Amino acid sequence: LLASGSDDSEIRLWELHRYRAKTGLAGRIRPDPIDGPAAGVTTVATQHDGSSVLALAFSPNGLLLASGDKTGTVTLRQAESLEPLASFQAHSVETRSLVFGPESRILYSGGGGGPSSIRIWDVAHNELLARLLQDETTWSLGLTPDGKTLVSGREDSTVHLWNVSEPSHPALIHSLYGYRMSLTTLAWSPCGRWLATGDVHGDILVWDVSNEQPMQRYEMKCEDGPVYAVAFSPDGNLLASTSGAAAQHSVRVWDPGSGTRQAAVSLDMVQLSVAFAHGGRTLLSSGRDGTVHFWAIGSLDLQPMPQQIHVEPGLFYSTCNRAGTLMVTHGGGKPVEVWGIVATTSEPPTLLHTLPGHRATWCAAIDADANLLAYAGPAHAIALWNLAAPGKADLLHTLKGHTNQITSVAFSPDGSQLVSCSFDRSVRLWDVETGRHLALLGNHPQFALGVVFSPDGSRVASIGKEGLLCIWNTHTGEQEHVLKAPLPYEGMNITGVTGISEAQRVALKVLGAMEK
Incomplete structure (x- = not known):
């Protein structure tokens, strides 16, 4: 099954076994279009308040589908019927990202509207376990396969790595800072x-x-x-x-x-x-x-x-x-x-x-x-x-x-x-x-x-x-x-510079360096 959500406030489930991929130009895989009367939509659920669906996540055991919307609400549904099981206010403004832990008991949510834009939930008991302090809106979350490290991406291009081996006591491991001109x-x-x-x-x-x-x-x-x-x-x-x-x-x-x-x-x-x-x-x-x-x-x-x-x-x-x-x-x-x-x-x-x-x-x-x-x-x-x-x-x-x-x-x-x-x-x-x-x-x-x-x-x-x-x-x-405003390496000449990788060379040029 594939779950999709959109601004029309609908959550749809699709049967993917009906579709085959075929090779397009330059060796790329181009999927067959999914439309028309045989589109294969198995189930449709509509948000009761008409709010946009911004995030979806299946639990690893396949029993639950979590959805996050523009109001900050997270709804837990039965995965195949989309029957709502529980809902709670995860964030004050919007829920942008969701990811389940490997045992399907822990849910991580990312959003905006407050200083704690990442929250950790025990969905078995509908209980908030922890808040992670971040001022910027969290746009994306990812979890390592062992469930011990959470990766978060913020609106300001910062990536954080968190130790969540004990979900109720998370700890920041490292921060990676991108660059944006905003x-x-x-x-x-x-x-x-x-x-x-x-x-x-x-x-x-x-x-x-x-x-x-x-x-x-x-x-x-x-x-x-x-x-x-x-x-x-x-x-x-x-x-x-x-x-x-x-x-x-x-x-x-x-x-x-x-x-x-x-x-x-x-x-x-x-x-x-x-x-x-x-x-x-x-x-x-x-x-x-x-x-x-x-x-x-x-x-x-x-x-x-x-x-x-x-x-x-x-x-x-x-x-x-x-x-x-x-x-x-x-x-x-x-x-x-x-x-x-x-x-x-x-x-x-x-x-x-x-x-x-x-x-x-x-x-x-x-x-x-x-x-x-x-x-x-x-x-x-x-x-x-x-x-x-x-x-x-x-x-x-x-x-x-x-x-x-x-x-x-x-x-x-x-x-x-x-x-x-x-x-x-x-x-x-x-x-x-x-x-x-x-x-x-x-x-x-x-x-x-x-x-x-x-x-x-x-x-x-x-x-x-x-x-x-x-x-x-x-x-x-x-x-x-x-x-x-000038970029951080504006005007730096890196022509003939050795000892840097190709990725570093590209990054320097993106940030203003020049190469003749």
Whole structure:
């Protein structure tokens, strides 16, 4: 039997003995197409909630089929009838990979939505045995034939080897680090000269985009892990960042003109967002602990302030308007909430609005005048709200055009336009007053992950998973520049080099080395 699952929420079993393989061109094996009335589908099961099936695994004894879906649920089924036997919430967001132990009693699941993206289950008793600490989504799992070593692949191209000879007491054996160029965040300075980006390797690059040919000026290194967020202060004299991995995370403040660090604080929980308030005197950060932290910016460190906001832990984000007078919090299954930040640094924020609708909001933005709010949820649409009336929030438009998860939204400086990007790779421009789609600025080769307007509104910058920083002209819709950080071995000449294998030579060239 072959089991298949898809976005249509169906699990299908196929009888493979009906099919033969025949030789195609160049000696490749080309299977006969499986379609039509004699397709050989023996059994079909449908997810009760209509969620996409992302992972399937047969138990070695052939009695069980485990399925994982987009909601993070794992369902155990009788292998031949697909009758459900048990189900449990394995991960808070999605279950991406499943593998059984050799005795069919232990199930390993990999997914996302929390710091423990690998979990070990005793399926005989429906019991969670252990959690393996990982910040990034786990996309794939494999098990050695003896069942003693688990291999996991993370979203950041890292491979971990785990000793699972005692499933209830797993231990990390070794980590193998791949290389990817993915940019994670960006910010444009108020003066318009500097454009800052952060990446998965902990590097912050500051680009000078004031000339016809932009150039990289400074590189700041966050040693503790990937950069999650960057933000400029209102006067542009400071650049804040959040970064980290595992149990080590930091909020830092830099001088963008020199690339030197000004202040920092360490935390044990990832901080996914950072913003300035109180005219740049206060820094806000928020993350998976469900807390918005307020920090007083000192000469060497960041001092915690008393006015914190606490909600339930989860993927939690916050953002402010340019003046730092209004804040929106969202994500982690929580409603979108709008807070007023009072002028004095001693009083806590005031909850102004709790907006109906999405509880899985990935991104949000407030315009400069704090009159407009845009956020995007799981329905591939953007909700645009009017916050101008005291104590009242009105839905203005629902903007539709993207075909996958929207990852970032940003208002133009005058609030007349909105830019958005998505996992569908596109960067789109919208008219705020009418809700009309103005232009498709372009597409990234891979997922588009972030967008921002220039201070004069004439340009938009976007970043993608492939590591490109693109600058678009909002008047003509044309792409002005495509910037990319240098690869780790950029320009290294390996012509005639001996003592390295062919695989090493290929890897060096992929990472920027040249051979004449």
